Amino acid sequence: MSTSHKVTGWLEERLNLTEIFSFFTTFGLSYGEIDLNKPLAEAGREAFSRKLPTYTRGPYILGVLTFLVFLFQGVTGLLLAFYYQPSPTAAYESTLLIIRDATFGWYIYQMHHWGSNMLIALLAVRLARFFLHGVYKKPRELFWVFGAILFLLAAHAALTGSLLPWDQRSYWSVTRGLEVIATLPFVGSVLSFLVGGYDLLSGTLLRFYVLHVIFIPLAMVFFFYLHFATVRKVGLSPLLGEKPAEPKPLYPDHLFQLVILSLILFGAILTLGTLFPVSFSAKADPFSSPSGIRPPWYLLPAYGLVELLPHTLAGVVLLLVMFGLVALPFIERGQYRQLKKRPLFAIAAGAFCVVILVLAFIGYRRGQ
Template sequence: MNPQRKGWLDWLSERLVLTEIFSLLVSYGFFHAELDSSKPPREALAEAMARPMPSYSAWPRVLGLAAVVLIGVEIFTGGLLTFYYSPTPEGAHASAATILSEVHFGGFVHQVHYWGAQLLLAILALRVLRFFLQRVYRAPRELVWVFASLLLLVAFHAELTGRILPWTGTAYWSGVRALEVVQTIPLYGGLVSFLSGTEGAVISELTLLRFYIFHVVLLPIAMLTLIYLHFSSIRRVGLDPSKVRASASDDGVTFRQHVVNLAILLTVLVAALVTLGVLAPRGLPAGAEPYATLPGVHPPWYLLAPFGFFEITASWLPRWLAGLVLLAATTAFVLVPFWARSLERRGGRLLLMVLAGVAVAVWLALTLYGTKVA
């Protein structure tokens, strides 16, 4: 009598700890339910697929999964671009031009990479805004907010290091303006100068190489780590402030529904990236001339408000003190859960919302001013 024929899942389970592999998918939101590692993989999968669970692919939780997908897109397309990119002042612009004009599908990959970064920043910012409006920062969800805000800040750093790599005139002088802002911040500015190898706000060959390393290696690792910790915290405490932990009856979906939602998300993101890449392609301006200042170039949009703040206070506030104010504001943003709680106790929710509205209005006004004076 022949033994029962085993399937591929049984064959793999005898050679790999499949539950650990699937736990990685759970950690990043692609699989909707945790697996029981004490059971055989086939039984654990069947049980997980049949159990209704809150899905990250349902609105508004989909923003987190969309961010994970876009980070994956950025890593994949960025990896393809590294095959042809040369991180030197002599070869950076020429290699970027080669990618756009001579490499098969190089221009398309470049457009997807660029617009993927812009969408990622928008989604991460929208997600932080959603957390604030829905008070997700309240106990026991303090770390959910902290990891989400840090992820947004790391994404800004990834965009900044990436925008300099093509070594165009616009990219170079935009990076110089950004460094002028960053280096004014006490402690942090000195750390950035040390790690990037900059002297003043001059972007040298060493700076370009280190920005390249940060952009393709260190910052992606930091983002993946923060995403992992962020989802880990969400799985522990949930996102609904009215519940200690998301329950099976809370917007529960089956595995089939989760897969359908995930397919829709992927389709929408791919369609958006392709549409933006085709209808609004990002060109390649002339190469950088470090000794010829390019007029009218301003820092990246997310640094326009700090730039405007430094310009408007230049005549009456010491530069280091203005940088200290910016450092305090950034720290307060990350630590919202720890001071908003006491503020709500004193003045209620209304006081916190008024302060947040004033902060946003000031930020927008400084952004407009920074655009004007740049």
């Protein structure tokens, strides 16, 4: 009898190991029943050899990668929290300590920064692919709803996080971003209530910190869980015009592919963080606005709109777009998934993308 068997045997007499294991597997790794009465080794072997649809191949990797980046952000964020102090007097100095003094601190800082951009980009690309492939047709409307909510949450996580270094660039960039949020009717008031006003005062930083490290991540975990729950119920959406790929066992096929994917992904994040490090400027000074500061890139289209239209109108439009984004599966209710068979929505989506790009360009120019 091997040592690991002895250890699990000893533990099994005292703990319901299988139940703990089933908690992890139902969260995402494996779906299907796990017999809680079997010892862990046996239940584990069953769960790991169960054949699953390949969610680590083709366009499905967008979802897997999103969750992996989210976990990655959790780990790097936890490490940053070892040194970071969320007060206007200490935030800049503690960030400087991370970047300059702590071993590999700059690396972790850069990876967290690039990981957040990667998360937003992945969620956006995933929504685009959901649209192109008509994934959200019955019974998978919730895929889109949770995906859109996760996208909005990720953007808020990035915005709240980008204030935390408390240098000139982050401070004024978030100020630009808050101008956008301030135009939103109702939602803007709720958000400004949460952060304690539209101005960046001393209390705002702490509230941003709490939202960034506790509130938004918890909400994201919740929606990830809901997404996994609906995938387990209705299954992955089959690819158009292709036979569903043959199910493969979780171990080794899925896990190996997951590992390879995460290595590629983290290689990409490491490379970006090394080659294009985000700058860290002087300490935030509320009494000197530097020139050429733009809101974060994911807010540029909204910023362009706010610059173009009267604020109230821009706010209403933004709010409608946000609600429309989340509720798209209930607006487009046709049965066809192929893009060709739903020309109206294809054209509308194309126009929407063009408008987004134009507005982003306007926001980019106005920010100078």
